[in-house]
Each structure stands twice: as structure tokens, then as C-alpha cells.
Amino acid sequence: xxxxxxxxxxxxxxxKIEADRVQETSRFVEDLGADSMQSIELxxxxxxxxxxxxxEDAALxxxxxxxxxxxxxxxxxxx
Amino acid sequence: MSKEQYLPLTHxxxxxxxxxxxxxxxxxxxxxxxxxxxxxxxGTIFRGEVRIGRLDGHFIPKDGIRRYAGxxxxxxxxxxxxxxxxxxxxxxxxxxLNIENNVLIENVGSIVCQGETSFGNGHSIEVxxxxxGRELKITEVTSAxxxxxxxxxxxxxxxxxxxxxxxxxxxxxxxxxRATIGEGTIIFHCQNIINVKVGxxxxxxxxxxxxxxxxxxxxxxxxxxxxGVIAKDFIIQKGAHISDGAILHGSLIGEGSKIGKQFSxxxxxxxxxxxxxxxxxxxxxxxxxxxxxxxxTLLIAGMFSFFNAGSGTNQSNHMYKLGPLHQGILERGCKTxxxxxxxxxxxxxAFSAIVGKHYANFDTSDFPFSYVNEDGGKSTLVPGxxxxxxxxxRDGLKWPTRDQRTNIDKLDQIIFNVLSPYTGQKMIKGQATxxxxxxxxxxxxxxxxxxGILIKRLLLKTCSRxxxxxxxxxxxxVLVARLAxxxxxxFESFWASKPESTDGHEPWVDISxxxxxxxxxxxxxxxxxxxxxxxxxxxxxxxxxxxSNYTTDEWSWVLQTLPAVFGFDASKISVDDLRAVLEKxxxxxxxxxxxxxxxxxxxxxxxxxxxxxxxGYQDQDFDAVRGDxxxxxxxxxxxxxxxxxxxxxxxxLNILNKY
Numbered sequence: 001x002x003x004x005x006x007x008x009x010x011x012x013x014x015x016k017i018e019a020d021r022v023q024e025t026s027r028f029v030e031d032l033g034a035d036s037m038q039s040i041e042l043x044x045x046x047x048x049x050x051x052x053x054x055x056e057d058a059a060l061x062x063x064x065x066x067x068x069x070x071x072x073x074x075x076x077x078x079x
Numbered sequence: 080m081s082k083e084q085y086l087p088l089t090h091x092x093x094x095x096x097x098x099x100x101x102x103x104x105x106x107x108x109x110x111x112x113x114x115x116x117x118x119x120x121x122g123t124i125f126r127g128e129v130r131i132g133r134l135d136g137h138f139i140p141k142d143g144i145r146r147y148a149g150x151x152x153x154x155x156x157x158x159x160x161x162x163x164x165x166x167x168x169x170x171x172x173x174x175x176l177n178i179e180n181n182v183l184i185e186n187v188g189s190i191v192c193q194g195e196t197s198f199g200n201g202h203s204i205e206v207x208x209x210x211x212g213r214e215l216k217i218t219e220v221t222s223a224x225x226x227x228x229x230x231x232x233x234x235x236x237x238x239x240x241x242x243x244x245x246x247x248x249x250x251x252x253x254x255x256x257r258a259t260i261g262e263g264t265i266i267f268h269c270q271n272i273i274n275v276k277v278g279x280x281x282x283x284x285x286x287x288x289x290x291x292x293x294x295x296x297x298x299x300x301x302x303x304x305x306x307g308v309i310a311k312d313f314i315i316q317k318g319a320h321i322s323d324g325a326i327l328h329g330s331l332i333g334e335g336s337k338i339g340k341q342f343s344x345x346x347x348x349x350x351x352x353x354x355x356x357x358x359x360x361x362x363x364x365x366x367x368x369x370x371x372x373x374x375x376t377l378l379i380a381g382m383f384s385f386f387n388a389g390s391g392t393n394q395s396n397h398m399y400k401l402g403p404l405h406q407g408i409l410e411r412g413c414k415t416x417x418x419x420x421x422x423x424x425x426x427x428x429a430f431s432a433i434v435g436k437h438y439a440n441f442d443t444s445d446f447p448f449s450y451v452n453e454d455g456g457k458s459t460l461v462p463g464x465x466x467x468x469x470x471x472x473r474d475g476l477k478w479p480t481r482d483q484r485t486n487i488d489k490l491d492q493i494i495f496n497v498l499s500p501y502t503g504q505k506m507i508k509g510q511a512t513x514x515x516x517x518x519x520x521x522x523x524x525x526x527x528x529x530x531g532i533l534i535k536r537l538l539l540k541t542c543s544r545x546x547x548x549x550x551x552x553x554x555x556x557v558l559v560a561r562l563a564x565x566x567x568x569x570f571e572s573f574w575a576s577k578p579e580s581t582d583g584h585e586p587w588v589d590i591s592x593x594x595x596x597x598x599x600x601x602x603x604x605x606x607x608x609x610x611x612x613x614x615x616x617x618x619x620x621x622x623x624x625x626x627s628n629y630t631t632d633e634w635s636w637v638l639q640t641l642p643a644v645f646g647f648d649a650s651k652i653s654v655d656d657l658r659a660v661l662e663k664x665x666x667x668x669x670x671x672x673x674x675x676x677x678x679x680x681x682x683x684x685x686x687x688x689x690x691x692x693x694x695g696y697q698d699q700d701f702d703a704v705r706g707d708x709x710x711x712x713x714x715x716x717x718x719x720x721x722x723x724x725x726x727x728x729x730x731x732l733n734i735l736n737k738y
Contacts, residue, residue, distance in 0.1 A: 030685060036678075037452070037461065044541040056467075056544065057673035 003050075003069050003076075010045045011065070014038065024066040046072060085110035085130050092117040101125065112162065119149035127157035136163035138183050140265060146183060156191075161262070171271070179262040179279070188270040192258040198276035199292035201250025202312045204329040204346045206230055209362040209380050209396055209403040215348065216246035217314045217331040219253075219276075219293040220615045222490040223350035223366050223384075223591035224622045226331075228604070230364055231382075237608045245607075249615050253293075263298060278302065278317070289313075300334070300486035316351075317486045325355075333367070334490055335483030342371075350384075350591065351491040352483050358388070362396075362403075366411070366591035367491050368478055380423055384591055385411040385478060391418035409433070410444060411589055412474065412497065425531075427451060428509075429502055429589070430474075432465050441531030446509045447502045448549065451532070460532045462509055463545030467674040469682075469713065471497065490619065492626035494594040498553040500587040500636040501594045506546040507644065513543040548667040550644055555664020557637045558657065562731045570654050570738040582628065583635025595625045596632050654738050661731050668724045672717050679717075683708040 008022045028034040043059045052075050062068050093106050095117040103125035111131045119134040134148040146165040153169035161180035171189030200218040207213045213230045229242045261279035269286040278296035285306035292313035296302035305322030314331040323339040333350035340356040349365035357374035366384025373390035380396035392415040397403040405423035412430035420436040428447040435453025448466035452459045465471050475497035516527045517539035526533040567573040586597045603621050612618050642649035647656045692700035
């Protein structure tokens with residue numbers, strides 16, 4: 001499964017939204033309705049999903065699904 | 080002036096007094112100072128023994144109308160009046176009073192002392208637990224620290240007995256059948272003041288009714304009691320400002336506190352720099368900086384400090400079983416959101432934000448800087464998150480700048496630090512607990528339960544990292560300050576600065592504003608119980624000594640704890656280890672600032688603009704009212720802090736490089 005699909009799955013499950021609402025350009029807060037606490041939970045869920053650890057401040061600065069894909073791919077690539 | 084220095088009235092003086100409408104059954108009981116001017120007294124009835132000082136000066140109060148020293152239209156009974164006082168329009172009596180020099184009393188009902196009294200000193204109040212069991216004898220010199228030990232250390236009966244004896248001794252020392260009105264005090268447009276001692280330089284204006292109390296005041300810390308205030312069995316400490324229909328019953332108001340706007344307090348202490356407006360407090364232990372401003376807020380049976388109550392904040396201390404027996408503790412720095420509710424008993428860790436209604440009883444004291452939320456009726460915890468909010472950072476910066484106390488002999492000993500060994504030890508424990516909970520939780524679990532509250536499993540590792548970051552910042556802060564302020568020539572001398580005594584060792588406690596190590600407190604408690612401390616002055620000096628040792632004890636704790644936190648070998652810490660501490664400090668400090676900035680930026684984004692630009696021009700209206708984020712003062716402060724981190728790091732590494 002691609003990084004994008006895995007991110008979509010996490011977002012759908014955590015934010016309890018329909019899968020088709022999650023697009024590459026979707027913004028987690030404005031479009032998907034994540035509040036500040038859910039934003040933190042998303043970061044934690046991505047960490048668990050990909051078994052990685054992300055910089056808190058940099059991760060929280062990610063606004064869209066596609067940016068999350070890039071961010072996580074970069075973390076994965078850096079090993 | 081001593082009694083011997085007074086002179087009897089001359090026949091000529093009596094003649095002038097009579098001519099001016101004065102009356103006395105026994106003119107011989109009136110004595111006056113040398114140079115007494117009888118033309119300065121008119122329309123006055125003298126009863127009992129009356130002593131009058133020189134009456135040849137004048138006042139110009141704030142209303143700008145000059146008052147000449149003198150006594151006009153007054154009824155005096157057993158009073159001593161100092162030099163240059165102005166007393167006029169006393170509808171009732173001034174009775175059994177020692178009025179010091181330069182006092183103005185104008186248009187009042189009665190100020191009287193009836194029988195022997197301790198003026199509210201030694202009065203016992205049911206603080207914290209409304210049903211009793213934690214009684215505190217309040218005095219005008221009771222500090223937050225003394226009150227804390229008396230109220231909270233009830234397991235130590237010998238200690239409580241000794242502290243009560245010290246309070247009683249103080250009450251006895253001020254016991255008198257005459258009330259003093261201190262030098263330079265102004266009392267005007269007041270109704271009845273009975274058995275009340277007033278310190279120097281106080282202003283009482285429009286007071287409705289005061290009974291059995293002390294108003295401590297000083298020329299460098301004037302206390303104000305104003306319009307419509309009603310108080311009984313009370314203590315008001317130096318520099319406090321009580322006004323606008325406040326009602327105090329069995330309560331102590333601390334130095335520099337502000338009370339007003341129909342606020343009411345019963346069986347309550349509110350120590351220095353507290354603020355109470357509109358709301359109601361009952362049986363609360365308000366440590367320094369306890370603040371409640373809203374009409375619908377009730378604080379009951381709780382302990383607070385550095386606290387801000389949201390509107391409609393409420394708690395229950397009663398379960399309709401054995402009475403109002405429950406109590407709660409919000410450790411320093413907590414705040415409650417609008418309409419939040421807590422069902423006591425609960426204890427909330429320091430610097431936490433409480434939102435929503437909580438019917439569970441929980442203890443989050445090992446999780447400072449947390450969010451206590453309500454999620455579908457359940458109480459949930461997000462540990463550590465509140466450390467990275469703009470609110471906590473702003474609070475930490477503002478408290479020291481808002482110290483309203485102007486007297487040099489401050490009672491409450493306060494350590495303002497947000498990060499300290501107290502919060503440090505909690506974070507170390509909290510971090511370990513979170514990782515243990517994570518290790519034992521099933522991946523299918525949404526929540527884990529701990530000490531009565533739920534924590535999202537997903538956040539356990541994240542929140543433990545928050546504590547890690549905060550700890551790295553704290554240890555680095557201390558190290559940077561130490562390197563900058565102490566002239567160590569080499570690593571050996573640096574390491575040798577580790578105090579040999581165990582005074583700074585764990586655990587650390589927050590004695591209502593005074594952060595200190597328990598070993599130090601225990602030493603004090605033993606001295607109290609051994610009878611080595613017998614009066615308030617000595618006790619106060621001991622608290623001041625503990626306060627002055629904070630930095631040394633903090634350093635001791637940091638050096639004791641640092642190896643375990645950073646994974647170093649305690650027996651051979653090296654310069655490289657310290658460099659590693661500094662590097663981690665830089666990273667965590669910058670992360671903190673970034674996260675705080677993101678939190679602050681939310682105040683300028685998206686939905687917060689709703690309501691701006693009522694008929695269009697939303698962004699322009701928002702910019703005109705709120706400005707833009709980049710030029711915001713706080714944002715600029717954050718930028719400066721970032722620069723400071725880099726320069727502090729360079730400076731600290733340069734010092735280490737010389738070792």
C-alpha cells in the first residue's frame with residue numbers, strides 16, 4: 001500500500017470521516033475538520049502506522065495530505 | 080507620646096472649648112500636648128480619658144480640599160489622638176482608640192473597640208475542607224507557607240499544635256481593649272468599624288461595616304478598603320485593595336491582592352497578588368496569584384495558586400451523604416475553562432488546563448502541563464501538551480511582572496519558575512509512567528486508564544516525548560545560567576560546585592508558592608516541633624532562608640538528577656556530556672518556541688476571523704483590530720528568544736571549550 005493510501009486510512013479512521021473526503025490536496029484542519037488535539041493524534045497515528053518518529057514542530061506544521069506524504073516519505077528515506 | 084508628657088487643660092483652654100460648643104463631665108480627664116491649640120476643637124463631646132496631641136498642621140487629601148488639624152463635631156471616648164490629626168463629623172463615637180499622628184477621620188458612624196479583642200488574629204477558619212478538620216488560625220502576619228503547613232500537614236499533630244500555638248501567641252501579643260489607627264491613615268464616609276486594628280497609611284473610604292479584624296498597612300504599602308465593604312473576622316494584609324461591596328467573612332486577604340465588585344469570601348485565604356471580583360469563594364486555600372473575575376464562578380473547598388478561573392467555573396464538595404467533606408487540589412498554574420466543573424475530590428497536576436465537566440475523581444499530579452478534557456462525558460488527559468502553548472509561556476512571563484507588593488517585608492515567599500525541580504521531578508515520573516502504560520497497552524485500546532482518568536493510547540509515546548523535550552530544555556536552562564554566572568576555571572571546579580548536603584534532594588514540594596526540597600522543609604518542621612521556633616518573626620525568617628537557598632538547591636537537584644535523565648555515568652560525567660546537554664537543550668528549546676508560535680498563530684488564522692468585518696472587509700477589519708501575526712509583539716518576543724538560544728549556546732560552548 002502506498003504512503004498516500006496509508007495516510008488516507010489513518011485519517012479516515014481517526015477523524016471518523018468518509019474515505020472519499022480525503023484527497024491529496026485536502027487540508028487536515030480546514031477540509032477534514034481536525035481540531036488541534038486531533039492534529040496531535042494524527043501525528044502520533046502516522047508515527048505508529050509507519051513506525052517512525054517525527055519532529056513534533058515540523059510534523060505539526062504539515063497542513064495537507066500531500067505534504068504529509070512528502071514529509072513521511074522523507075523521514076522514511078532518512079531511515 | 081508618653082503619658083507623662085501630656086498636660087492638663089488650662090482654665091483658658093476649657094473656656095475656649097466650652098465656647099466652641101464642647102462638653103465634658105470631667106474636664107480633668109482630658110490631657111493635651113505642649114502647644115495645644117483649643118481653638119482647633121469645636122462641637123465635641125469628651126467622655127472618659129482623652130489625650131490630644133498637637134493640632135497645628137493640615138492635610139490636602141486627594142479631593143484637594145485642605146483639612147486643618149483639629150477635632151470638629153465629634154464624640155470621643157477613651158481615645159488618644161496623635162499630632163496633627165483631623166477628626167470631623169463623627170455621628171456615633173470614636174471609642175477606645177489609639178489614633179496615631181497625621182490621621183484623618185471624617186464623616187464616619189462609629190469606630191469603637193468593645194472589650195478585649197485580638198482584632199481577627201487567631202480567628203479559626205475552616206479552610207479547604209468546609210466540614211472542618213483543617214482549621215487555620217489566621218493572623219495579619221500569616222504567610223502562605225505557614226498556612227500551607229498548618230492546613231495540609233494534619234498528619235503531624237505535633238507540628239499543627241506548635242503552629243497553632245505560634246498563631247495564638249501572636250494573637251495574644253496584639254490583644255487589647257484599644258484599637259490602633261496607624262499613622263497617616265485616612266478614614267472617611269464610613270459607617271461602623273468595631274474592633275478593627277488599622278495599620279499605617281491605610282485608606283478606608285465608604286466602608287459599610289467592619290467587625291473583628293486587622294487591616295495591615297504600611298507607609299510603603301498602603302491598604303485600601305472601599306465603598307460598601309462588609310467584613311467580619313478578617314485579616315487584610317499590606318497593600319491589598321478591597322472595594323465595591325466585597326463581603327468577607329472569616330477570611331484572609333493577602334498582600335497586594337485586589338478584591339471587589341461584590342466578590343464574597345467565606346472561610347477562605349487568598350494570599351498575595353490574588354484577585355477576586357464578582358465571584359464567590361468558600362473554604363478555599365488560595366495561594367499566591369489565585370484569580371477569579373467572573374460573576375458566575377464559584378470556587379469551593381479547593382486549593383489553588385497561580386490560578387485563573389474561567390467564567391462559570393464550579394466544583395462540588397458535597398455528595399449528600401455525610402456533608403460537605405470533599406476537597407480538591409489544583410496545583411500551581413492551573414486554569415479552568417468557561418463553565419468547567421470538577422467533582423471533588425480530584426487533584427490536578429501543575430500548569431494544567433481543565434475544560435469541560437468532570438464527574439470522575441482523578442489524580443493527575445504526576446502529569447504537569449496537561450490538558451484535562453471532557454470527551455463524551457469521560458474525563459481525558461493529554462499529558463505535557465500545555466507546556467507547548469502560548470498561554471503557559473505568557474503566564475510564566477507575566478506573574479513576576481505583576482507582583483503588586485511594594486513593602487520590603489513581604490510575607491509570602493514565592494519562586495515563580497515554571498520549570499523547576501518540582502515540575503522536573505513530576506515530568507521524569509510522568510514520562511516513565513507514560514512509557515510503562517504504552518508498553519502494557521493493547522494496540523486495539525483507544526484509551527488507557529490511570530489514576531481515575533483516561534489517556535489516549537496513541538498519545539502515550541507522544542506525550543512522553545513532550546516531557547522529554549521540556550526536561551531537556553529545563554536542564555539546559557539551568558546549565559547555561561550556571562556557566563554564564565559562575566566563574567569556573569575548569570571542569571573540576573565546575574563539578575566541585577555540587578553541594579555536598581542533601582538539602583536540595585528529592586522530593587521537591589510547592590509550599591504554596593515556595594518551591595523547595597522536602598529535606599529542607601523537614602528540617603524546619605523538626606525545629607518547630609522541638610520548640611526552637613516560637614514566634615511568627617522567627618518562622619518567617621526560616622521561610623526566607625529556604626527561599627534564598629532556591630538556586631543552590633536547584634543546582635544540587637539538577638546535578639543529582641542529570642546523569643539519569645541523559646543516560647550518563649554519574650561517576651564520570653565529562654565535558655562532552657555537558658556539550659550533549661547543551662545541544663539537546665538547543666533543539667528542544669527551538670522546538671518549544673516553534674510549537675508555541677504555531678499555537679499563537681492560530682489566533683490569526685481561519686475561523687478566528689469570524690465576526691470581523693460585519694458588513695464586509697473581514698481581513699481589513701481583522702488587521703485593523705488585531706494586527707498581523709508577523710508584527711505581533713509576542714511573535715517578535717519568540718524571535719528574540721530564538722536568537723538568544725543561539726547566542727547562549729555559543730557562549731556556553733566557548734566556556735566549555737576552555738575546560
